[in-house]
Amino acid sequence: MAEQTGLRERKKAATKAALGLAAFRLATEKGGLEAVSPDEIAAEAGVSTRTFHNYFHSKEDALLHDFNEVARALLADLRERARHQPIWDALRDASIGLHIDRRFDVATMKCREDLVKNSPTLITVQAGKFIELFTAAVDIVAEATGTDPADLYPRLVLGSALVAMKVANEHWIEHPQHAPLAEVITRTFAQFETGITRPITE
Amino acid sequence: MAEQTGLRERKKAATKAALGLAAFRLATEKGGLEAVSPDEIAAEAGVSTRTFHNYFHSKEDALLHDFNEVARALLADLRERARHQPIWDALRDASIGLHIDRRFDVATMKCREDLVKNSPTLITVQAGKFIELFTAAVDIVAEATGTDPADLYPRLVLGSALVAMKVANEHWIEHPQHAPLAEVITRTFAQFETGITRPITE
Protein backbone atom coordinates (compact mmCIF):
# COMPACT_ATOMS: atom_id res chain seq x y z
CA MET A 1 0.00 0.00 0.00
CA ALA A 2 2.52 2.56 1.19
CA GLU A 3 4.92 2.77 -1.69
CA GLN A 4 7.77 5.15 -1.08
CA THR A 5 7.79 7.70 -3.86
CA GLY A 6 9.30 11.02 -4.69
CA LEU A 7 7.31 14.08 -5.60
CA ARG A 8 7.72 13.36 -9.28
CA GLU A 9 6.17 9.93 -9.15
CA ARG A 10 3.28 11.12 -7.06
CA LYS A 11 2.57 13.85 -9.54
CA LYS A 12 2.58 11.38 -12.38
CA ALA A 13 0.17 9.11 -10.58
CA ALA A 14 -2.01 12.11 -9.85
CA THR A 15 -2.26 13.28 -13.46
CA LYS A 16 -2.87 9.73 -14.60
CA ALA A 17 -5.71 9.41 -12.16
CA ALA A 18 -6.97 12.84 -13.14
CA LEU A 19 -7.04 11.82 -16.77
CA GLY A 20 -8.88 8.63 -15.94
CA LEU A 21 -11.43 10.52 -13.92
CA ALA A 22 -11.82 13.15 -16.61
CA ALA A 23 -12.52 10.45 -19.16
CA PHE A 24 -15.15 8.94 -16.92
CA ARG A 25 -16.85 12.21 -16.09
CA LEU A 26 -17.02 13.39 -19.65
CA ALA A 27 -18.22 10.02 -20.89
CA THR A 28 -21.09 9.88 -18.41
CA GLU A 29 -21.90 13.49 -19.10
CA LYS A 30 -22.14 12.93 -22.83
CA GLY A 31 -23.68 9.51 -22.56
CA GLY A 32 -20.88 7.53 -24.13
CA LEU A 33 -17.15 7.58 -24.58
CA GLU A 34 -17.50 7.79 -28.37
CA ALA A 35 -18.74 11.33 -27.95
CA VAL A 36 -15.60 12.33 -26.10
CA SER A 37 -12.32 13.24 -27.75
CA PRO A 38 -8.85 12.88 -26.27
CA ASP A 39 -8.51 16.65 -26.54
CA GLU A 40 -11.48 17.17 -24.26
CA ILE A 41 -10.17 14.70 -21.72
CA ALA A 42 -6.77 16.36 -21.73
CA ALA A 43 -8.35 19.78 -21.36
CA GLU A 44 -10.53 18.58 -18.48
CA ALA A 45 -7.46 17.25 -16.72
CA GLY A 46 -5.48 20.38 -17.47
CA VAL A 47 -2.76 18.90 -19.64
CA SER A 48 -1.96 18.88 -23.32
CA THR A 49 -3.34 16.32 -25.73
CA ARG A 50 0.10 14.90 -26.29
CA THR A 51 0.52 14.32 -22.60
CA PHE A 52 -2.71 12.42 -22.54
CA HIS A 53 -1.25 10.04 -25.08
CA ASN A 54 1.92 9.72 -23.09
CA TYR A 55 -0.15 8.23 -20.30
CA PHE A 56 -2.71 6.22 -22.20
CA HIS A 57 -2.81 4.49 -25.54
CA SER A 58 -6.42 5.41 -26.06
CA LYS A 59 -9.37 7.03 -24.36
CA GLU A 60 -10.66 3.56 -23.59
CA ASP A 61 -7.50 2.86 -21.67
CA ALA A 62 -8.00 6.07 -19.76
CA LEU A 63 -11.54 5.19 -18.77
CA LEU A 64 -10.40 1.77 -17.63
CA HIS A 65 -7.53 3.12 -15.59
CA ASP A 66 -9.28 1.95 -12.42
CA PHE A 67 -9.22 -1.56 -13.74
CA ASN A 68 -5.45 -1.54 -13.84
CA GLU A 69 -5.22 -0.25 -10.33
CA VAL A 70 -7.55 -2.90 -9.05
CA ALA A 71 -5.76 -5.58 -11.02
CA ARG A 72 -2.45 -4.51 -9.61
CA ALA A 73 -3.82 -4.68 -6.08
CA LEU A 74 -5.34 -8.07 -6.77
CA LEU A 75 -2.09 -9.47 -8.04
CA ALA A 76 -0.13 -8.20 -5.09
CA ASP A 77 -2.62 -9.58 -2.62
CA LEU A 78 -2.90 -12.87 -4.45
CA ARG A 79 0.85 -13.33 -4.51
CA GLU A 80 0.88 -12.92 -0.78
CA ARG A 81 -2.09 -15.15 -0.03
CA ALA A 82 -0.88 -17.90 -2.32
CA ARG A 83 1.98 -18.48 0.08
CA HIS A 84 -0.29 -19.41 2.94
CA GLN A 85 -3.67 -20.47 1.56
CA PRO A 86 -4.89 -23.10 -0.87
CA ILE A 87 -5.02 -21.39 -4.25
CA TRP A 88 -8.78 -21.40 -4.61
CA ASP A 89 -9.27 -19.79 -1.23
CA ALA A 90 -6.54 -17.34 -2.06
CA LEU A 91 -8.29 -16.36 -5.27
CA ARG A 92 -11.61 -15.96 -3.56
CA ASP A 93 -10.30 -14.07 -0.58
CA ALA A 94 -8.20 -11.82 -2.77
CA SER A 95 -11.34 -10.99 -4.76
CA ILE A 96 -13.18 -10.20 -1.57
CA GLY A 97 -10.20 -8.38 -0.15
CA LEU A 98 -10.29 -5.86 -2.95
CA HIS A 99 -13.42 -4.44 -1.34
CA ILE A 100 -14.63 -2.95 -4.55
CA ASP A 101 -17.73 -1.90 -2.68
CA ARG A 102 -15.66 0.36 -0.44
CA ARG A 103 -13.46 1.79 -3.14
CA PHE A 104 -16.26 3.13 -5.29
CA ASP A 105 -19.85 3.96 -4.60
CA VAL A 106 -22.51 1.86 -6.22
CA ALA A 107 -23.94 4.56 -8.44
CA THR A 108 -20.55 5.24 -9.95
CA MET A 109 -19.94 1.58 -10.59
CA LYS A 110 -23.32 1.13 -12.17
CA CYS A 111 -22.61 4.08 -14.38
CA ARG A 112 -19.25 2.73 -15.36
CA GLU A 113 -20.71 -0.67 -16.08
CA ASP A 114 -23.29 0.88 -18.38
CA LEU A 115 -20.67 2.87 -20.22
CA VAL A 116 -18.72 -0.28 -20.92
CA LYS A 117 -21.74 -2.36 -21.78
CA ASN A 118 -22.88 0.14 -24.40
CA SER A 119 -19.58 0.57 -26.15
CA PRO A 120 -18.21 -2.24 -28.30
CA THR A 121 -14.71 -0.84 -28.13
CA LEU A 122 -14.84 -0.51 -24.36
CA ILE A 123 -16.08 -4.06 -24.01
CA THR A 124 -13.21 -5.21 -26.16
CA VAL A 125 -10.54 -3.25 -24.35
CA GLN A 126 -11.80 -4.40 -20.97
CA ALA A 127 -11.82 -7.98 -22.16
CA GLY A 128 -8.23 -7.53 -23.21
CA LYS A 129 -7.37 -6.30 -19.75
CA PHE A 130 -8.79 -9.47 -18.28
CA ILE A 131 -6.49 -11.46 -20.51
CA GLU A 132 -3.57 -9.38 -19.32
CA LEU A 133 -4.60 -10.11 -15.77
CA PHE A 134 -4.87 -13.76 -16.63
CA THR A 135 -1.39 -14.00 -18.07
CA ALA A 136 0.03 -12.08 -15.13
CA ALA A 137 -1.65 -14.32 -12.59
CA VAL A 138 -1.24 -17.70 -14.22
CA ASP A 139 2.33 -17.99 -13.01
CA ILE A 140 1.25 -17.43 -9.45
CA VAL A 141 -1.43 -20.09 -9.71
CA ALA A 142 0.90 -22.52 -11.42
CA GLU A 143 3.52 -22.15 -8.77
CA ALA A 144 0.99 -22.45 -5.98
CA THR A 145 -0.40 -25.68 -7.41
CA GLY A 146 2.95 -27.10 -8.33
CA THR A 147 2.06 -27.21 -12.00
CA ASP A 148 3.35 -25.63 -15.16
CA PRO A 149 1.76 -22.38 -16.41
CA ALA A 150 1.11 -24.15 -19.71
CA ASP A 151 -0.81 -27.00 -18.07
CA LEU A 152 -4.55 -27.32 -18.15
CA TYR A 153 -5.22 -27.14 -14.46
CA PRO A 154 -3.83 -23.75 -13.44
CA ARG A 155 -5.46 -22.12 -16.44
CA LEU A 156 -8.80 -23.65 -15.60
CA VAL A 157 -8.60 -22.63 -11.97
CA LEU A 158 -7.62 -19.09 -12.77
CA GLY A 159 -10.11 -18.80 -15.60
CA SER A 160 -12.88 -19.98 -13.32
CA ALA A 161 -11.87 -17.56 -10.64
CA LEU A 162 -11.83 -14.62 -13.02
CA VAL A 163 -15.22 -15.59 -14.38
CA ALA A 164 -16.51 -15.92 -10.85
CA MET A 165 -15.12 -12.54 -9.93
CA LYS A 166 -16.53 -10.78 -12.93
CA VAL A 167 -19.94 -12.38 -12.73
CA ALA A 168 -20.23 -11.80 -9.01
CA ASN A 169 -19.31 -8.17 -9.32
CA GLU A 170 -21.69 -7.57 -12.20
CA HIS A 171 -24.46 -9.21 -10.31
CA TRP A 172 -23.86 -7.26 -7.15
CA ILE A 173 -23.77 -3.98 -9.00
CA GLU A 174 -27.20 -4.74 -10.40
CA HIS A 175 -28.61 -5.80 -7.04
CA PRO A 176 -26.53 -4.10 -4.37
CA GLN A 177 -29.24 -4.27 -1.76
CA HIS A 178 -29.83 -7.98 -2.18
CA ALA A 179 -26.69 -9.13 -0.39
CA PRO A 180 -23.29 -7.72 0.52
CA LEU A 181 -20.62 -8.12 -2.14
CA ALA A 182 -18.45 -10.40 -0.06
CA GLU A 183 -21.31 -12.82 0.31
CA VAL A 184 -22.08 -12.82 -3.39
CA ILE A 185 -18.46 -13.56 -4.17
CA THR A 186 -18.35 -16.33 -1.60
CA ARG A 187 -21.43 -17.98 -3.00
CA THR A 188 -20.24 -17.61 -6.55
CA PHE A 189 -16.91 -19.20 -5.81
CA ALA A 190 -18.67 -21.93 -3.87
CA GLN A 191 -20.52 -22.84 -7.02
CA PHE A 192 -17.28 -24.01 -8.52
CA GLU A 193 -16.30 -26.15 -5.59
CA THR A 194 -19.19 -28.55 -5.82
CA GLY A 195 -19.18 -28.72 -9.60
CA ILE A 196 -20.76 -26.38 -12.04
CA THR A 197 -23.33 -28.78 -13.44
CA ARG A 198 -25.84 -28.41 -10.65
CA PRO A 199 -26.77 -24.97 -9.37
CA ILE A 200 -26.43 -24.21 -5.69
CA THR A 201 -29.84 -23.20 -4.47
CA GLU A 202 -30.00 -19.52 -3.68
CA MET B 1 -24.58 -26.25 -43.08
CA ALA B 2 -26.16 -26.01 -46.49
CA GLU B 3 -27.64 -22.55 -46.52
CA GLN B 4 -29.49 -21.72 -49.68
CA THR B 5 -27.98 -18.62 -51.17
CA GLY B 6 -27.95 -16.69 -54.40
CA LEU B 7 -24.86 -15.99 -56.41
CA ARG B 8 -24.45 -12.60 -54.82
CA GLU B 9 -24.29 -13.89 -51.28
CA ARG B 10 -21.85 -16.60 -52.18
CA LYS B 11 -19.58 -14.07 -53.79
CA LYS B 12 -19.70 -11.90 -50.71
CA ALA B 13 -18.83 -14.80 -48.49
CA ALA B 14 -16.00 -15.68 -50.86
CA THR B 15 -14.41 -12.25 -50.84
CA LYS B 16 -14.81 -12.04 -47.09
CA ALA B 17 -13.03 -15.34 -46.70
CA ALA B 18 -10.41 -14.26 -49.22
CA LEU B 19 -9.73 -11.12 -47.23
CA GLY B 20 -9.45 -13.10 -44.03
CA LEU B 21 -7.06 -15.53 -45.65
CA ALA B 22 -5.04 -12.73 -47.18
CA ALA B 23 -4.66 -11.11 -43.78
CA PHE B 24 -3.48 -14.37 -42.31
CA ARG B 25 -1.03 -15.16 -45.08
CA LEU B 26 0.52 -11.73 -45.09
CA ALA B 27 0.75 -11.65 -41.33
CA THR B 28 2.55 -14.97 -41.11
CA GLU B 29 4.77 -13.96 -43.99
CA LYS B 30 5.81 -10.73 -42.36
CA GLY B 31 5.93 -12.13 -38.87
CA GLY B 32 3.14 -10.05 -37.38
CA LEU B 33 -0.06 -8.30 -38.33
CA GLU B 34 1.38 -4.93 -37.34
CA ALA B 35 3.63 -5.11 -40.36
CA VAL B 36 0.65 -5.51 -42.69
CA SER B 37 -1.48 -2.65 -43.97
CA PRO B 38 -5.12 -2.83 -44.98
CA ASP B 39 -4.04 -1.82 -48.49
CA GLU B 40 -1.83 -4.86 -48.78
CA ILE B 41 -4.57 -7.15 -47.60
CA ALA B 42 -7.02 -5.66 -50.06
CA ALA B 43 -4.49 -5.96 -52.86
CA GLU B 44 -3.74 -9.57 -51.98
CA ALA B 45 -7.43 -10.36 -52.12
CA GLY B 46 -7.92 -8.42 -55.33
CA VAL B 47 -10.29 -5.73 -54.11
CA SER B 48 -10.01 -2.06 -53.29
CA THR B 49 -9.03 -0.79 -49.89
CA ARG B 50 -12.44 0.71 -49.45
CA THR B 51 -14.04 -2.66 -50.02
CA PHE B 52 -11.83 -4.19 -47.40
CA HIS B 53 -13.29 -1.76 -44.90
CA ASN B 54 -16.78 -2.56 -46.04
CA TYR B 55 -16.20 -6.10 -44.86
CA PHE B 56 -14.09 -5.58 -41.78
CA HIS B 57 -13.66 -2.80 -39.28
CA SER B 58 -9.97 -3.51 -38.96
CA LYS B 59 -7.25 -5.84 -40.07
CA GLU B 60 -7.57 -7.60 -36.74
CA ASP B 61 -11.16 -8.35 -37.52
CA ALA B 62 -10.11 -9.73 -40.86
CA LEU B 63 -7.54 -12.06 -39.36
CA LEU B 64 -10.08 -13.31 -36.85
CA HIS B 65 -12.72 -13.93 -39.46
CA ASP B 66 -12.46 -17.66 -38.81
CA PHE B 67 -13.40 -17.06 -35.22
CA ASN B 68 -16.72 -15.60 -36.26
CA GLU B 69 -17.45 -18.53 -38.50
CA VAL B 70 -16.67 -20.99 -35.77
CA ALA B 71 -18.67 -19.01 -33.25
CA ARG B 72 -21.64 -18.94 -35.58
CA ALA B 73 -21.46 -22.69 -36.03
CA LEU B 74 -21.13 -23.20 -32.31
CA LEU B 75 -24.18 -21.11 -31.57
CA ALA B 76 -26.30 -22.89 -34.13
CA ASP B 77 -25.26 -26.29 -32.86
CA LEU B 78 -25.69 -25.29 -29.25
CA ARG B 79 -29.17 -23.97 -29.85
CA GLU B 80 -30.10 -27.32 -31.30
CA ARG B 81 -28.45 -29.47 -28.63
CA ALA B 82 -29.86 -27.40 -25.80
CA ARG B 83 -33.28 -28.68 -26.75
CA HIS B 84 -32.41 -32.29 -26.08
CA GLN B 85 -29.39 -32.40 -23.76
CA PRO B 86 -28.56 -31.07 -20.32
CA ILE B 87 -26.89 -27.74 -20.89
CA TRP B 88 -23.46 -28.74 -19.74
CA ASP B 89 -23.37 -31.73 -22.04
CA ALA B 90 -24.71 -29.56 -24.82
CA LEU B 91 -21.90 -27.07 -24.32
CA ARG B 92 -19.26 -29.76 -24.22
CA ASP B 93 -20.59 -31.69 -27.18
CA ALA B 94 -21.04 -28.55 -29.21
CA SER B 95 -17.41 -27.70 -28.53
CA ILE B 96 -16.36 -31.13 -29.64
CA GLY B 97 -18.77 -31.06 -32.56
CA LEU B 98 -16.99 -28.08 -34.05
CA HIS B 99 -14.16 -30.42 -34.91
CA ILE B 100 -11.64 -27.66 -35.03
CA ASP B 101 -9.02 -30.29 -35.67
CA ARG B 102 -10.68 -31.23 -38.94
CA ARG B 103 -11.37 -27.72 -40.13
CA PHE B 104 -7.80 -26.50 -39.95
CA ASP B 105 -4.50 -28.27 -39.91
CA VAL B 106 -2.43 -28.09 -36.78
CA ALA B 107 0.44 -26.09 -38.25
CA THR B 108 -1.93 -23.37 -39.38
CA MET B 109 -3.60 -23.21 -36.01
CA LYS B 110 -0.30 -23.04 -34.20
CA CYS B 111 0.72 -20.24 -36.49
CA ARG B 112 -2.48 -18.38 -35.90
CA GLU B 113 -2.19 -18.83 -32.17
CA ASP B 114 1.30 -17.38 -32.24
CA LEU B 115 0.19 -14.41 -34.26
CA VAL B 116 -2.48 -13.62 -31.73
CA LYS B 117 -0.28 -14.27 -28.73
CA ASN B 118 2.35 -11.84 -29.96
CA SER B 119 0.05 -8.97 -30.79
CA PRO B 120 -1.58 -7.02 -27.98
CA THR B 121 -4.26 -5.68 -30.27
CA LEU B 122 -5.07 -9.12 -31.62
CA ILE B 123 -5.33 -10.52 -28.11
CA THR B 124 -7.69 -7.73 -27.24
CA VAL B 125 -9.88 -8.08 -30.30
CA GLN B 126 -10.11 -11.82 -29.85
CA ALA B 127 -11.03 -11.38 -26.22
CA GLY B 128 -13.79 -9.05 -27.33
CA LYS B 129 -15.09 -11.69 -29.68
CA PHE B 130 -15.35 -14.10 -26.80
CA ILE B 131 -17.49 -11.60 -24.99
CA GLU B 132 -19.69 -11.28 -28.04
CA LEU B 133 -20.01 -15.03 -28.10
CA PHE B 134 -20.85 -14.98 -24.43
CA THR B 135 -23.64 -12.47 -24.76
CA ALA B 136 -25.03 -14.31 -27.74
CA ALA B 137 -25.04 -17.63 -25.95
CA VAL B 138 -26.17 -16.58 -22.52
CA ASP B 139 -29.79 -16.46 -23.59
CA ILE B 140 -29.61 -20.02 -24.82
CA VAL B 141 -28.10 -21.19 -21.54
CA ALA B 142 -30.57 -19.23 -19.49
CA GLU B 143 -33.53 -20.66 -21.32
CA ALA B 144 -32.15 -24.16 -21.11
CA THR B 145 -31.66 -23.92 -17.37
CA GLY B 146 -34.90 -22.12 -16.73
CA THR B 147 -33.11 -19.09 -15.35
CA ASP B 148 -32.83 -15.46 -16.26
CA PRO B 149 -29.89 -14.31 -18.42
CA ALA B 150 -29.03 -11.83 -15.69
CA ASP B 151 -28.80 -14.52 -13.00
CA LEU B 152 -25.55 -15.82 -11.65
CA TYR B 153 -25.93 -19.42 -12.68
CA PRO B 154 -26.24 -19.27 -16.46
CA ARG B 155 -23.37 -16.82 -16.65
CA LEU B 156 -21.18 -19.05 -14.56
CA VAL B 157 -22.00 -22.12 -16.57
CA LEU B 158 -21.38 -20.43 -19.87
CA GLY B 159 -18.28 -18.68 -18.63
CA SER B 160 -16.87 -21.95 -17.41
CA ALA B 161 -17.65 -23.63 -20.69
CA LEU B 162 -15.96 -20.92 -22.72
CA VAL B 163 -12.91 -21.05 -20.49
CA ALA B 164 -12.85 -24.81 -20.84
CA MET B 165 -13.14 -24.57 -24.58
CA LYS B 166 -10.43 -22.01 -24.95
CA VAL B 167 -8.02 -23.69 -22.59
CA ALA B 168 -8.59 -27.12 -24.09
CA ASN B 169 -8.02 -25.85 -27.60
CA GLU B 170 -4.88 -23.95 -26.67
CA HIS B 171 -3.51 -26.97 -24.91
CA TRP B 172 -4.24 -29.33 -27.77
CA ILE B 173 -2.63 -27.03 -30.28
CA GLU B 174 0.54 -27.09 -28.24
CA HIS B 175 0.50 -30.87 -27.81
CA PRO B 176 -1.50 -32.26 -30.72
CA GLN B 177 0.13 -35.67 -30.55
CA HIS B 178 -0.56 -36.16 -26.88
CA ALA B 179 -4.26 -36.88 -27.18
CA PRO B 180 -7.06 -36.26 -29.69
CA LEU B 181 -8.82 -32.92 -29.32
CA ALA B 182 -12.16 -34.45 -28.43
CA GLU B 183 -10.58 -36.24 -25.50
CA VAL B 184 -8.86 -33.11 -24.23
CA ILE B 185 -12.13 -31.23 -24.35
CA THR B 186 -13.94 -34.03 -22.56
CA ARG B 187 -11.41 -34.14 -19.80
CA THR B 188 -11.35 -30.39 -19.46
CA PHE B 189 -15.09 -30.15 -19.13
CA ALA B 190 -15.04 -33.04 -16.69
CA GLN B 191 -12.82 -30.98 -14.43
CA PHE B 192 -15.75 -28.65 -13.85
CA GLU B 193 -18.18 -31.37 -12.98
CA THR B 194 -16.41 -32.60 -9.88
CA GLY B 195 -15.42 -29.17 -8.68
CA ILE B 196 -12.49 -27.07 -9.70
CA THR B 197 -10.67 -27.13 -6.40
CA ARG B 198 -9.09 -30.51 -6.84
CA PRO B 199 -7.39 -31.44 -10.09
CA ILE B 200 -8.42 -34.55 -11.93
CA THR B 201 -5.35 -36.71 -12.26
CA GLU B 202 -4.13 -36.85 -15.82
Add this chain to the structure above:
DNA sequence: GAAAAACTTGCGCCGACTGAAAACTTTCGC
Protein backbone atom coordinates in the same frame (compact mmCIF):
# COMPACT_ATOMS: atom_id res chain seq x y z
C1' DG C 1 -34.54 -6.48 -71.30
C1' DA C 2 -35.18 -2.65 -68.44
C1' DA C 3 -35.75 -0.96 -63.80
C1' DA C 4 -34.44 -1.70 -59.05
C1' DA C 5 -31.51 -3.24 -55.61
C1' DA C 6 -27.04 -4.36 -54.01
C1' DC C 7 -22.10 -4.02 -54.19
C1' DT C 8 -17.57 -1.80 -55.44
C1' DT C 9 -14.72 1.94 -55.97
C1' DG C 10 -12.31 6.52 -55.65
C1' DC C 11 -12.18 10.66 -53.26
C1' DG C 12 -12.09 13.62 -49.47
C1' DC C 13 -12.16 13.91 -44.89
C1' DC C 14 -11.67 13.48 -39.75
C1' DG C 15 -9.78 11.87 -35.64
C1' DA C 16 -6.54 9.00 -33.14
C1' DC C 17 -2.05 8.45 -32.44
C1' DT C 18 3.32 9.08 -32.92
C1' DG C 19 8.13 11.17 -33.47
C1' DA C 20 11.21 14.87 -32.63
C1' DA C 21 12.93 18.83 -30.62
C1' DA C 22 12.35 22.75 -27.59
C1' DA C 23 10.84 24.45 -22.94
C1' DC C 24 10.25 23.38 -18.40
C1' DT C 25 10.58 20.86 -13.70
C1' DT C 26 12.41 17.86 -10.45
C1' DT C 27 16.41 15.51 -8.70
C1' DC C 28 21.04 14.89 -7.23
C1' DG C 29 25.94 15.77 -6.27
C1' DC C 30 28.73 18.94 -4.37
Add this chain to the structure above:
DNA sequence: GCGAAAGTTTTCAGTCGGCGCAAGTTTTTC
Protein backbone atom coordinates in the same frame (compact mmCIF):
# COMPACT_ATOMS: atom_id res chain seq x y z
C1' DG D 1 21.90 26.59 -2.31
C1' DC D 2 23.42 25.92 -7.14
C1' DG D 3 24.26 23.96 -11.39
C1' DA D 4 24.33 19.94 -14.20
C1' DA D 5 21.63 15.83 -15.31
C1' DA D 6 17.60 13.33 -15.79
C1' DG D 7 12.84 13.29 -16.57
C1' DT D 8 8.37 15.44 -18.16
C1' DT D 9 5.38 18.42 -20.88
C1' DT D 10 4.34 20.78 -24.81
C1' DT D 11 4.19 22.25 -29.67
C1' DC D 12 4.19 20.98 -34.23
C1' DA D 13 4.09 18.27 -38.11
C1' DG D 14 3.02 14.14 -39.95
C1' DT D 15 1.10 9.21 -40.71
C1' DC D 16 -2.47 6.00 -40.84
C1' DG D 17 -6.86 3.70 -40.12
C1' DG D 18 -11.42 4.10 -40.97
C1' DC D 19 -15.86 6.30 -42.75
C1' DG D 20 -19.42 9.07 -45.54
C1' DC D 21 -20.65 10.11 -50.02
C1' DA D 22 -21.73 9.76 -54.77
C1' DA D 23 -20.72 7.72 -59.13
C1' DG D 24 -19.97 3.45 -61.56
C1' DT D 25 -20.79 -1.52 -61.98
C1' DT D 26 -22.98 -6.02 -61.20
C1' DT D 27 -26.74 -8.90 -59.86
C1' DT D 28 -31.59 -9.55 -59.17
C1' DT D 29 -36.33 -9.09 -60.22
C1' DC D 30 -40.41 -8.94 -62.92
